[in-house]
Amino acid sequence: MLNLILFGPPGSGKGTQAAKLVEKYNLMHISTGDMFRYEIGNSTELGQLAKSYMDQGQLVPDSVTISMLRKRVEDNPGVAGIIFDGFPRTVAQAEALDELLADMGTSINGLVALDVPDDEITQRILLRGQSSGRSDDNDEATIRKRIDEYNNKTTPVFDHYAKYGKSMKINGLGSIEDIFGRLCEAIDNL
Ligand code: ADP
Numbered sequence: 001m002l003n004l005i006l007f008g009p010p011g012s013g014k015g016t017q018a019a020k021l022v023e024k025y026n027l028m029h030i031s032t033g034d035m036f037r038y039e040i041g042n043s044t045e046l047g048q049l050a051k052s053y054m055d056q057g058q059l060v061p062d063s064v065t066i067s068m069l070r071k072r073v074e075d076n077p078g079v080a081g082i083i084f085d086g087f088p089r090t091v092a093q094a095e096a097l098d099e100l101l102a103d104m105g106t107s108i109n110g111l112v113a114l115d116v117p118d119d120e121i122t123q124r125i126l127l128r129g130q131s132s133g134r135s136d137d138n139d140e141a142t143i144r145k146r147i148d149e150y151n152n153k154t155t156p157v158f159d160h161y162a163k164y165g166k167s168m169k170i171n172g173l174g175s176i177e178d179i180f181g182r183l184c185e186a187i188d189n190l
Contacts, residue, residue: 001106002027002081004187005088007158008114010146011121011128012172013179017114018085020180025187030072031085032065037134054136057145059089059153066096073100081109089154094161110190111161112183114172118147 002025006014015031022029036054039047046068053060069087088094101107116124122143129137136142161167170182 001079002187003084003101003106003108004081005084005108005111005157005161006114007111007167008172009116009118009121009150009154010143011125012114012116013124013176014085014114016176017180017183018083020176021083021183021187024184025081025083027081027083028076028079029083029085030069030087032060032069032087032089033085035068035072036060055142057136057142057149059149062090062092062096065089066093069093069097070100073104077104088157089150091156091160094157108161108166110187111158111167112186113158113167113169114179115169116172120173121147 004021004027006018006021008014015034018029018031021027036047036050040051040054041047046064049064050060059065065087073082084097088097098108122140125137125143126140128134136146158167168186170179170186172179
């Protein structure tokens with residue numbers, strides 16, 4: 001399997017690039033943010049719980065996120081590989097993911113981080129908020145909180161995989177095609 005983590009702050013372009021990578025490398029795309037929004041759209045109990053955190057710019061608790069992720073992976077055996085987008089966002093999530101993949105006889109091949117400065121991502125998210133319909137994209141205080149959560153809880157995930165020589169940083173500024181080219185080059189050299 002080819003298992004990749006697409007990493008980077010909110011608004012760094014993970015979703016856009018994931019869609020292109022999925023096509024090129026024939027991978028299954030798992031976005032925990034999309035999964036939560038699907039649950040919210042269906043007014044499930046899980047959706048309501050997730051929304052209470054997302055609207056505050058906070059991470060959804062690990063126990064909830066990990067069990068949802070585990071089920072999605074276990075429900076899709078036999079895929080060529082998986083691109084994880086927006087997961088893992090804490091070291092506990094990374095450890096749970098490593099364990100889950102080890103049980104399946106596989107592992108993470110690499111983590112590619114899109115490097116985009118804070119002021120640029122705030123602008124991108126506000127712009128996206130004009131059309132995304134996402135309440136967490138419209139409020140500057142919520143965006144700031146998401147960036148704080150990323151800096152405090154999520155950046156250690158980069159170091160977790162760096163310990164195994166698996167983390168790479170990619171310049172996330174430029175055109176969608178330029179960034180895609182850089183990502184493919186990094187992945188092809190794994
Ligand atoms: P973005 O990367 O722009 O923040 P996402 O769709 O990945 O967008 O995430 C939106 C929100 O969903 C996050 O702010 C968080 O509240 C929640 N979320 C998504 N993935 C996770 C995760 N792995 N762990 C905890 N919360 C998550």
